[in-house]
Amino acid sequence: MMTSLAADPALQVSSLSVSFLEEDGSLEVLDNLTFSIERNAFVCLVGPSGGGKSTLLRTLAGLIKPAGGKILFPLHHGTTPQTGLVFQQPNLMPWRRLTENIALPLELAGYPREEIARRTADMIRLVGLQGFERSYPHELSGGMAQRVAIARSLVQDPDILLLDEPFGQLDEMNRERMGDELLRIWGQKRKTVLMVTHSIPEAVYLADRVLVLTQRPARIGLDVEVPLPRPRQPELRYTMEFLQIARRLHEHLAQSQPE
């Protein structure tokens, strides 16, 4: 197992264990997980389905209490939240207009009204949804709705952006477009990103580093740097270097997935 130690980490996870109480005893989902993520890095998390990727993300977001281990946010200084979470579905409130959906975290945190308006407008510009401020979620396409969800997760300026298969419900074309969009937003905001995906090409295209989880109970099975140049262009997907990394990940996953 290779677990590179980051010099300037935004996230340090050590000996993290999570188990769920099932009817027939407890089910170990994460087993003694240790890794750290460099500040401003884009890291993708792949692994067998049902293997605990979402559980890891939810634990980092504070939705699940770990059975053991530590989660540290070394850069954290108290005023902003540690994580911003984007779900598989956009999870927008259908009775709120686009602006109101993005403003939700600020409202709950009790920001003053002018501050909410200013930050929300900034976010709408960042994700390129000007002109749709007053739209309801049902009037938005899947990609637009997911951009609103990303804007909502960034509006409080968290230390780390956690994305749980955010484009899983989009078709191939929109998926690639949203990937580029995410890279553009990431480049503009300089955020640390940890994203779960089940698509190896998507992981290689987006990430600086890909972590592969094993079958349950999940450990880090493989930790691969992606030294491809940035900014990334769509043609990159057909280069030798890209395919080699993708192949390595694929072979590792195929081995660890017993049929």
Place this chain on the structure above:
Amino acid sequence: MSNSSQTIIARLARRNAAQALLFGASFVIALILWQIGYMALNLPSFILPSPAEVWLKFLSVLRNGVLWRNLSQTLLEVLLGLVFGSFTAALLGYVLSKSPALERLFSPLLVASQSVPMVAIAPLLVIWFGPGLFSKVLICALVVFFPVLVNTLVALREVSPNLRELMASLEATPAQTLRTLELPASLPVFMGGLRVGATLSVIGAIVGELVGSDRGLGFLINVGRGQYDSALVFVAVITLILLASLLYGSILLLEKRVLAWQTWRQAP
């Protein structure tokens, strides 16, 4: 987009106009049938009064204030009962939805209470709480209570677990979750319960007044019956129908205002 929404509005307006026309037509047909029946059967007017007689009676009780005095009493009972009944139902519904154990404890009691017809216990309530306003409001509140409670429970249970998780990830307090998620999310189903409750509340008030009262449309029906004044009974009943429809319509209107965001669901 604005173009298509305009055509939808135009289409809805046309549909509303057509509906109003049909509504008026059914009213006229009912009047004609009534008049024909009156002329064909040639019954004494204490059994079946003519539309004209009822109309004259209506004008007379309208002028001498009798109608308004009784209508306002019934309206007050219905509204107070609706407000108190639905408020306690919503409150209890929220508590029960938070505690499955409490819900299991209460639901047999609630179901049992529903199998007793209100007509059977209304006399008791009037004996216990007197023939005044309070016993009627209580009866209305009791009949409103159950449908609103059931709808509140269903509505809260159907709040999206994904949105609940979102609120948890944003560290929302229970009060914030109630205000920003549970209230708006359950409003459509809750309003449905309120609509049913409003109609039931009118029935509750009349049942209470028939059992024992000195004011109200139910009282007016009793008076008309006692004096063989069928025209007066007709006036009271028709006023009652208008009251119930008006109430139902106002809640529908309120629903449209409050739930403007989901008008797209009703659009053709």
